[in-house]
Amino acid sequence: MSPEDPPRYRVHPSPIGDILIVTTADGIVTLHPFEGPLHADIERVARQLRALPVPDDDTDAATPGSGTAEVFASAITQLDEYFDGDREQFDLPLDWRLVRGFTRVALEAVCEIPYGETASYGEVAIAAGIPRAARAVGTACATTPFSVVVPVHRVVRADGSLGEYGGRPEVKRFLIDLEQGPSIPAAPTAAVGDAATAG
Numbered sequence: 777m778s779p780e781d782p783p784r785y786r787v788h789p790s791p792i793g794d795i796l797i798v799t800t801a802d803g804i805v806t807l808h809p810f811e812g813p814l815h816a817d818i819e820r821v822a823r824q825l826r827a828l829p830v831p832d833d834d835t836d837a838a839t840p841g842s843g844t845a846e847v848f849a850s851a852i853t854q855l856d857e858y859f860d861g862d863r864e865q866f867d868l869p870l871d872w873r874l875v876r877g878f879t880r881v882a883l884e885a886v887c888e889i890p891y892g893e894t895a896s897y898g899e900v901a902i903a904a905g906i907p908r909a910a911r912a913v914g915t916a917c918a919t920t921p922f923s924v925v926v927p928v929h930r931v932v933r934a935d936g937s938l939g940e941y942g943g944r945p946e947v948k949r950f951l952i953d954l955e956q957g958p959s960i961p962a963a964p965t966a967a968v969g970d971a972a973t974a975g
Contacts, residue, residue, distance in 0.1 A: 783825055784832035784844050787814065788852050791859050792947045795924070796821075797851050798829050799844045803869030804851060808923035809947065824874050824921075855924065861954065864891035866925040874921045878906065882916035889930040892955045896934045910934075918942060924951070 783805060785798045793809040796817050805825065810817045822828045832848060850868055857863035872880055885903040889895045895903075897910040897917075904913065917928035918940070929951040933939045941948030 782827055783821070783829040784848075785818065785821075785829040786832050786848050786852075788855060790855060792924075792950060795855065797848060798825075799832075799847050800825075800871050800873075801843070802871035802873070804847060804922070804925075805871040805874060806921035807851065807925055808921065808942075809944075811944075851925075858924065859954070864955075868925055870922060870925070878904070878909065878912055879916040879919065881905065882909070882913045883920055883922070883926050883928070886917065886928055886931060887926055889927060891927075894930045894932045894936075894952070897931055898934055900931055914939075927951075930955075 781801055783798050783800050785796060788795045788797060790809065793811065794814075795807060795809050796814070797804060798806045798821055806821055818829055832844060847869060854863055854866050854868060858866070875883060881904045882900060885900050886895075888903065889900075897913045898907070900913045901907055901909040906912070913931065917931050920926055920928050923929075923942075929941060929948045931939075938945060938948050938952065941951075
């Protein structure tokens, strides 16, 4: 990534809050809902990328040539379709540069969990090829740069309770309910303290 081609970002409103979408020439490098000031999230991403993301102006003449306009348009359309209940899978170019080693393997295994279903952290660890790595799966889910489009909300505790979701279990509940319908039981409040399932 050169200074002439910095990462770009847009903020898109959704039912779970504003979603920050950051792209590079290789695709979406992060997509997640955020709380608090936007500049704090931009600074965090800038530290990770070692490049400051700039606001994307879809009327900017440079944007269409770079392909980012199409990536942003696809991401926004697909997110809206998902939240409207009209999309079950995302088809977006992801730039995995911020994800390494087992974390990437675990997140790729998470992508295989079908819409409307859940899997335990241990089941994802088995699918990722390291059966005893349930805690590492929890860490991968908690630190993923891709929320919603990599469905870490579908990963639950072994007892079936939902667990955390970046400190926002109500968002995880909303996403599960969106996919499964309102008939699933609420997560027991006593289950919140399981450190292995911070995703």
